[in-house]
Amino acid sequence: MSLFQIVEVKKTFKNGEVDEQVLKGINLTLKEGEITALVGASGSGKSTILTISAGLQRASEGRLVFEGKNLNEMNQEQIRKIRARQFGFIFQSSHLVPFLTVQDQLMVMLNVSETKLKKHEQKEEVEKLLKIVDMYHRKEAYPPSLSGGEKQRVAIARALIHKPKILFADEPTASLDSRRTKDVMTLIRELTRTMDITTLMVTHDEEMLSYADQIVTMKDGLIQ
Amino acid sequence: MNIAWKEIKKNKVRFMILGSIIFLVSFLTFIISGLSNGLSQDNAALIKDLPDGHIYMNSDAEETYNASKIDENLQSKILGDNKEATAFSIQMGFVTDNSDTQHSVAFVTSTGSNLFENVGKGEVIVDSSLKEEGIKVGDKLTNNQFSGAFIVKGFVDKKTFSHAPVAYINTENYKEIYRVSEMQLLFIPGEDKAQSFSGLQSFSNKKFLNTIPSYSAEQLSLNMITWFLVVISGMLFAIFFYMMNVQKIGLYGILKAIGFKTISLFVMMWYQMIFITLIALGISAALSQGFAVIAPKGLPFDLTTEASIQLTFIFITIGFVGATLSGIQIKKVEPLQAIQQGVV
Numbered sequence: 121m122s123l124f125q126i127v128e129v130k131k132t133f134k135n136g137e138v139d140e141q142v143l144k145g146i147n148l149t150l151k152e153g154e155i156t157a158l159v160g161a162s163g164s165g166k167s168t169i170l171t172i173s174a175g176l177q178r179a180s181e182g183r184l185v186f187e188g189k190n191l192n193e194m195n196q197e198q199i200r201k202i203r204a205r206q207f208g209f210i211f212q213s214s215h216l217v218p219f220l221t222v223q224d225q226l227m228v229m230l231n232v233s234e235t236k237l238k239k240h241e242q243k244e245e246v247e248k249l250l251k252i253v254d255m256y257h258r259k260e261a262y263p264p265s266l267s268g269g270e271k272q273r274v275a276i277a278r279a280l281i282h283k284p285k286i287l288f289a290d291e292p293t294a295s296l297d298s299r300r301t302k303d304v305m306t307l308i309r310e311l312t313r314t315m316d317i318t319t320l321m322v323t324h325d326e327e328m329l330s331y332a333d334q335i336v337t338m339k340d341g342l343i344q
Numbered sequence: 345m346n347i348a349w350k351e352i353k354k355n356k357v358r359f360m361i362l363g364s365i366i367f368l369v370s371f372l373t374f375i376i377s378g379l380s381n382g383l384s385q386d387n388a389a390l391i392k393d394l395p396d397g398h399i400y401m402n403s404d405a406e407e408t409y410n411a412s413k414i415d416e417n418l419q420s421k422i423l424g425d426n427k428e429a430t431a432f433s434i435q436m437g438f439v440t441d442n443s444d445t446q447h448s449v450a451f452v453t454s455t456g457s458n459l460f461e462n463v464g465k466g467e468v469i470v471d472s473s474l475k476e477e478g479i480k481v482g483d484k485l486t487n488n489q490f491s492g493a494f495i496v497k498g499f500v501d502k503k504t505f506s507h508a509p510v511a512y513i514n515t516e517n518y519k520e521i522y523r524v525s526e527m528q529l530l531f532i533p534g535e536d537k538a539q540s541f542s543g544l545q546s547f548s549n550k551k552f553l554n555t556i557p558s559y560s561a562e563q564l565s566l567n568m569i570t571w572f573l574v575v576i577s578g579m580l581f582a583i584f585f586y587m588m589n590v591q592k593i594g595l596y597g598i599l600k601a602i603g604f605k606t607i608s609l610f611v612m613m614w615y616q617m618i619f620i621t622l623i624a625l626g627i628s629a630a631l632s633q634g635f636a637v638i639a640p641k642g643l644p645f646d647l648t649t650e651a652s653i654q655l656t657f658i659f660i661t662i663g664f665v666g667a668t669l670s671g672i673q674i675k676k677v678e679p680l681q682a683i684q685q686g687v688v
């Protein structure tokens with residue numbers, strides 16, 4: 121089943137006087153519960169299609185169909201709601217909020233997604249997930265005191281705490297060494313499987329492809 | 345969960361610096377405002393304590409009460425028609441006590457009325473500040489224009505004019521000292537609208553105060569200082585929140601990316617601004633009340649509760665405006681930029 125469809129998506133950036141077409145008509149279907157890996161040379165447009173799909177920037181042309189509705193025709197507030205409730209994000213750096221403890225990072229996400237859970241249920245959910253990503257013992261810690269791998273594990277937990285339908289990840293392991301990369305990838309795969317979350321992930325790393333169900337290669341703004 | 349409060353807790357020093365700047369500026373503003381009101385009381389309590397109404401003087405006096413002479417026939421007619429009305433005169437002068445010390449006073453006399461003290465011939469009722477200069481009930485006070493002597497009959501509290509204690513004397517004694525037969529001013533209390541009498545010009549109490557040259561100059565400069573401080577504090581708010589917001593652009597971008605509403609980010613900033621301001625103003629208000637207690641007696645300081653509340657309200661409004669203006673950049677933050685820049 122297709123949960124998310126990218127149809128003939130084009131993106132043009134204005135570089136001074138010159139128009140640069142970075143995406144030249146992308147077609148891609150994300151299958152429910154599967155991990156789709158986007159690979160390709162630097163500058164081929166991977167991050168651009170990912171952020172457009174995630175509603176963080178607009179496509180110049182084309183359709184992005186999520187649950188039967190075109191993201192590219194929605195207003196800012198409609199897209200924000202979808203980002204808050206249905207999407208999760210993991211980026212190259214963890215982008216945690218510096219003045220919140222590990223557990224508050226997740227509580228904030230639950231608040232933003234307007235979960236219907238009661239306060240104590242929220243706390244239970246947060247603690248359960250922190251145990252899974254093995255960060256429960258650091259739940260009172262602030263981000264500056266965490267290692268890179270620990271930060272990324274918190275970021276994963278934050279991206280999934282509200283049980284999104286789709287997880288968008290842009291080189292989530294780029295800042296980690298190869299052992300940590302394996303841990304983090306295993307974690308992402310396990311969690312998205314058990315929670316039935318669909319994943320679109322950009323990667324440079326050959327090793328990570330073994331975790332993907334579908335591998336898509338990009339070149340010069342097109343899928344090969 | 346209150347993210348605004350958590351940020352304050354984690355970044356105490358930063359917010360304390362903002363708080364202490366707001367405190368210093370608002371404290372200074374409270375003090376100046378108290379002095380301004382104190383000086384205004386000191387300068388014109390005699391007039392400020394009158395009930396609402398209108399003061400009339402001669403049109404030819406050109407708004408100088410000293411030069412005003414009310415025609416006696418007109419005066420008796422007006423006093424006859426308006427039961428509450430009174431005619432009065434004010435002149436600066438001196439009295440000498442039995443140890444030959446001179447005291448500057450404002451002589452006030454009036455036709456019988458309960459708005460002013462009524463005194464018999466050869467008697468005087470003076471402001472209680474003269475008590476501190478050693479004058480007691482029963483003392484004899486003299487004036488070199490006056491053939492007799494005044495016996496101090498009693499004291500009144502806080503009745504001053506032009507920074508001098510008021511001395512109420514009988515109209516006949518007054519006429520002898522200043523060699524005049526007319527009164528300077530008429531006061532009719534309780535009218536919303538002034539009546540018109542030919543040859544007389546009317547003033548509300550407030551407008552009359554502004555005809556006293558020292559009064560308007562003094563109040564104008566103090567009010568200017570007060571407003572200047574208020575504007576400065578508004579700018580401080582704007583600049584400080586601007587700097588904090590610039591540092592937090594990345595954070596705002598991330599919060600927007602994960603689905604924060606822009607308005608929630610503004611609410612977060614407003615919450616912080618109001619919290620800091622209220623604490624700073626609370627301390628300022630408490631300390632300025634304390635200052636009123638320890639201020640030296642000669643320093644006219646009078647900060648009313650209304651003035652404190654009014655200033656608090658103005659500070660919060662201006663802090664709100666300053667913070668909001670500087671927060672316009674929050675609206676412009678693109679989540680994508682923040683993600684690509686990579687913070688934390």
Ligand SMILES: Nc1ncnc2c1ncn2[C@@H]1O[C@H](COP(=O)(O)OP(=O)(O)OP(=O)(O)O)[C@@H](O)[C@H]1O
Pocket residue numbers: 133134135142160161162163164165166167168169
């Ligand atoms: N905001 C922008 N304005 C102008 N050009 C842009 C913008 N964002 C991306 N580009 C250009 O689009 C092209 C694709 O960029 P993108 O970030 O999608 O590449 P990528 O495949 O993710 O590369 P990498 O593997 O290095 O991350 C690049 O040539 C880049 O310079």
Ligand SMILES: [Mg+2]
Pocket residue numbers: 166167168322
């Ligand atoms: Mg990229």
